[in-house]
Every structure is written in structure tokens, then in C-alpha cells.
Amino acid sequence: MLQLVDVSTQNGFQDGMSGNPLPLGDLSSLVGYHLRRASAAFALDFQEAVKGTGMRQVLVGILSIIAANPRVNQGTVGAALGIKRANMVSLINELVDGGLVAREVSPTDRRAFSLTLTQAGEAMRQECTARIQAHEAQMLADMTAQERETLLELLGRIAAKRL
Amino acid sequence: MLQLVDVSTQNGFQDGMSGNPLPLGDLSSLVGYHLRRASAAFALDFQEAVKGTGMRQVLVGILSIIAANPRVNQGTVGAALGIKRANMVSLINELVDGGLVAREVSPTDRRAFSLTLTQAGEAMRQECTARIQAHEAQMLADMTAQERETLLELLGRIAAKRL
DNA sequence: TATTGTTATACTCTATAACTATA
DNA sequence: TATAGTTATAGAGTATAACAATA
Numbered sequence: 001m002l003q004l005v006d007v008s009t010q011n012g013f014q015d016g017m018s019g020n021p022l023p024l025g026d027l028s029s030l031v032g033y034h035l036r037r038a039s040a041a042f043a044l045d046f047q048e049a050v051k052g053t054g055m056r057q058v059l060v061g062i063l064s065i066i067a068a069n070p071r072v073n074q075g076t077v078g079a080a081l082g083i084k085r086a087n088m089v090s091l092i093n094e095l096v097d098g099g100l101v102a103r104e105v106s107p108t109d110r111r112a113f114s115l116t117l118t119q120a121g122e123a124m125r126q127e128c129t130a131r132i133q134a135h136e137a138q139m140l141a142d143m144t145a146q147e148r149e150t151l152l153e154l155l156g157r158i159a160a161k162r163l
Numbered sequence: 164m165l166q167l168v169d170v171s172t173q174n175g176f177q178d179g180m181s182g183n184p185l186p187l188g189d190l191s192s193l194v195g196y197h198l199r200r201a202s203a204a205f206a207l208d209f210q211e212a213v214k215g216t217g218m219r220q221v222l223v224g225i226l227s228i229i230a231a232n233p234r235v236n237q238g239t240v241g242a243a244l245g246i247k248r249a250n251m252v253s254l255i256n257e258l259v260d261g262g263l264v265a266r267e268v269s270p271t272d273r274r275a276f277s278l279t280l281t282q283a284g285e286a287m288r289q290e291c292t293a294r295i296q297a298h299e300a301q302m303l304a305d306m307t308a309q310e311r312e313t314l315l316e317l318l319g320r321i322a323a324k325r326l
Numbered sequence: 327t328a329t330t331g332t333t334a335t336a337c338t339c340t341a342t343a344a345c346t347a348t349a
Numbered sequence: 350t351a352t353a354g355t356t357a358t359a360g361a362g363t364a365t366a367a368c369a370a371t372a
Contacts, residue, residue, distance in 0.1 A: 022243045025231030026292045027224060031299055031311070032205035034318035036220065039202035040245065041322050042195035057199065058339090061190060068188030075353060080185045082203065087340065089355060111348045111353040129189045136194055142320065148194070151317045154310060155197035158302065159204050221362085238330060250363065252332060274330040274371045 035158075042139065049135040050128050054098065058083065058091060060132070063117065063125040066101060071114045073106065100124050198321075205302065212298040213291050217261065221246065221254060223295070226280065226288040229264060234277045236269065263287050 027033045046057055055063075058081070065077045078088040092115065095101035100121035106112040117125065140148050190196045209220055218226075221244070228240045241251040255278070258264040263284035269275040280288065303311050 022228070022235075022239060023231040024243065025227035026288075027227045029315075030295060031303065031315060031318070032202075032209055032220070032295065033224065034315060034322060035198065035202040035205050037245070037322040038318045039195075039198040042198050046195055056338090057195070061196065064188035064190045065185070068186040072185075073353080076185065080187065082200070084341065085354065086342080086356080106353095109349070109353080111346095113354075125189075132193060132195065139321065140194065143317070147317060150313065152192075152194060152197060154306070154314045154317075155194070155201045157305065159197060159200040219361090236330080247364070248331065249333080249365080255331095269330095272330080272372070276331075 042136075045135050045139055046132060049131040053124065053128060053131075055124065055128050059095060060125070060128050062091060062095065063100065063121060063128070066115050066117050067122060067125050070116045071106075074103075074113045074115060077115065095121070205299075208298050208302055209295060212294040216287065216291060216294075218287065218291050222258060223288070223291050225254060225258065226263065226284060226291070229278050229280050230285060230288050233279045234269075236272075237266075237276045237278060240278065258284070 024033075043057060050056075050060065061081050062077055065080050066072055069076075074088055074092055075085055077083075078085055083091070092101065092103065092113070096103050098120075099118055102116045102118050102121075104114045104116075106114045140151075143151070187196075206220060213219075213223065224244050225240055228243050229235055232239075237251055237255055238248055240246075241248055246254070255264065255266065255276070259266050261283075262281055265279045265281050265284075267277045267279075269277045303314075306314070
């Protein structure tokens with residue numbers, strides 16, 4: 001069970017910098033706005049978490065998909081993450097050049113590439129995942145485990161709508 | 164109060180396109196990833212909602228802040244929305260050129276600009292807000308009012324961390 | 327000396343269209 | 350004819366540094 005809070009009287013929807021109480025107008029009630037801000041906050045935190053590794057959000061996403069689906073096609077990875085084919089090319093090049101991903105011509109379709117993590121890629125993935133999980137734990141420190149689950153569940157239902 | 168759902172048995176963390184069940188690996192448990200996807204889904208929906216108006220997420224944000232704070236300073240608007248001063252310039256130019264925002268030198272500080280919505284700006288803000296609210300209602304149609312409030316409250320707590 | 331807004335600039339992310347090689 | 354990957358390119362969004370006018 002979760003305690004519900006009256007949104008309109010809460011303090012959480014204001015500029016966190018310098019305790020600025022500037023009213024946001026209709027923005028306060030828009031889920032999209034709060035998703036945008038929360039996502040940006042997590043993106044900043046992510047950057048700090050993986051600082052020095054050369055990784056970015058997209059790249060970690062790709063590594064994670066490949067780890068969970070060895071020999072997956074390049075296009076399949078892109079489709080899962082919402083990345084256009086054209087934009088996948090340089091991303092995979094980056095990972096291959098960095099020695100994190102092995103790219104082979106698919107044995108069943110000579111047009112396609114079969115992607116697998118190298119040992120270095122798997123190590124990088126584990127290192128990044130560990131760091132990110134630690135950072136997320138801090139970001140969500142004031143939430144109960146149940147609240148975190150609820151958040152994940154609600155976000156999952158949203159994204160399921162339209163990918 | 165809210166009913167909690169067992170996340171691990173839910174179907175919400177998979178690629179919605181074509182019922183693709185591609186496993187996401189460790190990504191599934193990262194809040195940042197789901198925030199990113201949900202935010203992207205809402206951004207796409209936003210674009211459809213305001214299609215033909217010439218508006219974008221940032222611009223609607225600015226209109227909303229100005230509406231709620233007439234004669235607000237340009238820099239204050241940027242700070243509230245996390246927009247750098249340098250990037251505010253062309254955004255405000257765009258709104259002034261479009262006849263949506265009136266820009267005057269502040270009477271109390273001749274360095275600063277005092278921003279107010281024009282009648283057209285207020286009409287545009289109302290039109291966009293109405294469209295976005297209608298679209299969001301559809302995006303969140305399968306959530307109860309309590310779940311939506313909980314979502315807003317949890318997102319607000321996240322963004323309050325680091326703006 | 328600090329701050330408001332400005333300019334110039336660069337880098338990332340994203341989106342589209344045209345191409346190739348295979349199917 | 351359709352699909353996997355490629356190339357080139359253009360548009361947002363975002364970041365920094367240097368500057369002018371004013372505080």
C-alpha cells in the first residue's frame with residue numbers, strides 16, 4: 001500500500017535550485033513535463049555514474065540488449081531501443097572499435113550483422129550496471145521499495161503504449 | 164491508498180512494437196531507462212497534440228511559466244525550466260517574433276527583460292494546454308486517478324533532487 | 327566586481343532520403 | 350520487390366566562452 005499525497009499542495013514540482021518557488025502554471029499537472037524533468041535528472045546522474053568509462057546512455061542500453069541476446073541482429077537492437085537504423089551504424093562502429101562488441105556477418109542472412117559482447121564488453125557492461133544501480137539507489141533513497149516498484153510498473157505501462 | 168503490483172510478472176517492460184518479447188537485460192530494472200522511454204513516448208504524443216501550432220515542448224513550457232508569472236525575467240524563466248541563458252535568447256526571440264510574448268526592459272533593472280504573454284500568447288497557451296491534457300488523458304487512460312496522482316508525486320520527488 | 331542578456335560556436339541526438347548488397 | 354545496413358545531411362537540443370550594458 002502507498003500513501004497518496006495531494007499534488008496541488010506539494011512542494012515537489014518547483015525549481016529545486018535555490019529553493020525557488022516560481023509557479024509553473026499548467027505545467028504542474030502535466031505528466032509529460034515531469035517525465036521530461038525526471039528523465040533529465042536521471043540522465044545527469046547517469047553521466048556522473050559512468051564518468052571515465054566513455055559510455056553513454058544509448059551505448060549501455062545496446063550493451064545490455066546484446067548481453068541478453070547474444071548474436072542478435074543490429075536492426076533488432078535498434079528496434080528494441082527505438083534507435084533508427086541509420087543511427088545504429090556509428091554507434092555499433094564505436095562499440096566495435098572500442099573492442100566491446102564483436103560484429104560478424106549473420107550465417108543465416110548475409111545482409112545482417114550478428115552482434116555479441118566481447119569479454120571487455122561484458123566487463124564494461126557489468127561495471128556500468130553496478131555504478132548506475134548504486135547511483136539510482138541514491139537518487140531513489142527516499143522512496144520505499146514498494147514505491148520504486150510502483151514507479152517502475154507505472155512507467156512500464158506508459159512506455160508500452162507507444163515505442 | 165494504492166494497490167501494489169508485482170513488477171516481475173508484469174508485461175510492461177518489453178518492446179511494444181509487434182509484440183516483440185526481446186529481453187532487455189539489466190535495463191529492465193533501471194528506473195532511468197524507463198523514464199527515458201516514457202519521456203520519449205510522451206514527447207512523441209506531445210508533438211502530435213500540438214501539430215500545426217508551431218509549438219514545441221520548451222516553448223509551451225515557457226508560455227506556461229510566463230502566464231503564471233507575468234513580468235517575469237527572461238533568466239528566471241530559464242532557471243525554472245533548466246534552460247541555459249544563451250539558449251533562452253533565440254527561444255524568446257521566436258515567441259516575440261510570433262507575437263506570443265511581449266518583451267519590455269524591466270523598469271527596476273535595465274539589463275533585464277520583463278516578459279508577459281500577449282492575447283495571442285495566452286490563447287495559444289490555452290489551446291496547447293487543452294490539446295495536451297486531452298492527449299495525456301488518452302495516454303493514461305488505463306490508469307486510475309489515484310495512480311496518476313501517485314505517478315506525478317513520485318516524479319516530482321525525483322526531479323526535486325537535482326534540477 | 328557581478329549579473330543580464332547576447333553572439334558565436336561546437337557537439338550530441340535525431341530524422342530523412344538515397345544508395346548497396348543481399349533476400 | 351523488400352530488407353539490412355550504409356552514407357550524407359539537416360534539424361533540434363544543449364554546452365561553453367567571450368562580450369556589452371548595467372548593477
